[in-house]
Amino acid sequence: MIKIFDNISAQNKAKLLRILKAQNFTFKKDTSILSTVKLEQILGIITKGYAEIIRTDHNGNRTIIEELEEEDIFGTEISSLKNKEYDLVTLEDTEIIVIDYNNILNCEENNKSFYNTFTKNLLQIFTTKIKDKNERLEIITKKTIRNKLLEYFSIMSKKHGSKYVYLPFTFTALADYLAIDRTAMARELKNLKDEGFIEVKGKRITLLYQDY
């Protein structure tokens, strides 16, 4: 997976950040970033540490929306952050860079090759984001829990060309991803097992029908 500063030297990275008038922030562990950084069309980059975009609904249930590691990006234009339900919190001491989005789009330094590399990296990251969201929409728009699960398994198994699907997260998180109730999902998984469609062993699901 491409990262935002790939193929840019440390020296050019420094120049780039100067040109884009990037601002640095440091946050202690377990701090809400949004309370300090006032959002208005910005792009953020995690330079050190670890953070998460968290959603807390009106019942107090917390869900992880996105995990952000070093060189991962976030922003008003590409993440769900505007809504009050969302927050960006650090899980370790974390350093971030904040860039006004318009400085990226209106930057006149077209002749600088590192700037060009930067926008192309951004383009590729955005492309991946769009693909991921299309994929999730594809799954989530199925009408029944059974069909959501089967579509998810199908996509995952095709991706790896295997009848084995390894869950990249917990079953609880899978229910969140599919936007369905966890216990209702567990029930449907049991049905699929009983009917011989799948086999589940820990986080490994085996597809017993041909679809990969």
Added chain:
Amino acid sequence: MIKIFDNISAQNKAKLLRILKAQNFTFKKDTSILSTVKLEQILGIITKGYAEIIRTDHNGNRTIIEELEEEDIFGTEISSLKNKEYDLVTLEDTEIIVIDYNNILNCEENNKSFYNTFTKNLLQIFTTKIKDKNERLEIITKKTIRNKLLEYFSIMSKKHGSKYVYLPFTFTALADYLAIDRTAMARELKNLKDEGFIEVKGKRITLLYQDY
């Protein structure tokens, strides 16, 4: 809304397309484009005419996924097209440009300002796509039809700062967008009306609660 060739002169546009080794295709009205253009990481641009991305499910139900006008873009990396259920069909005589996606990312003509403008336009279009998809996910992940409708109305009314929401498409299309059954939606809209939350007159919905 920004278009892909904005701020690029006709002359530079021609140069750009030569550099990117763009290919031209012409299609008669009501033609499937995917049968001619073999997909493998391409970006497509509609230069003349009108086309739609259509999904036909196994029951034969057809849904409009995206409408594509002049200067609109589509592609393997940004549209749902890989799946067999999807097709791209022309509704008029239509001309398109097809560019290998890698030619955009690996293009060495960094010094050409029109190339730079092109990638920035692309960046902005992608940004909008990501925002739209985040927005739809935000709505669609609500658990009940009522909450999906209210979230949709809330977002729309905040966008325009008004208690009036004008549906930009039919109610049938709204049900598709929300990924719910049309008649179940009609039932819930009636409930919302009866309970005094909204007023519906044609495609204009009036929010009778404070939320904008």
Added chain:
DNA sequence: ATAGCATTGTTGCAATTGCAACATTTTACA
């Protein structure tokens, strides 16, 4: 090693939803 917390599994039940079937209204266009 273990206390405490997160994850997983299960089930009953009420509420929500999809679907079928149909009537009515609106729209598009020949």
Added chain:
DNA sequence: TGTAAAATGTTGCAATTGCAACAATGCTAT
């Protein structure tokens, strides 16, 4: 303008789902 197609409205019913409540298991940090 007339007509076919599309959109909208309605309702019964069965199936699906969310939710609450709980037990059991797994994981992690001190």
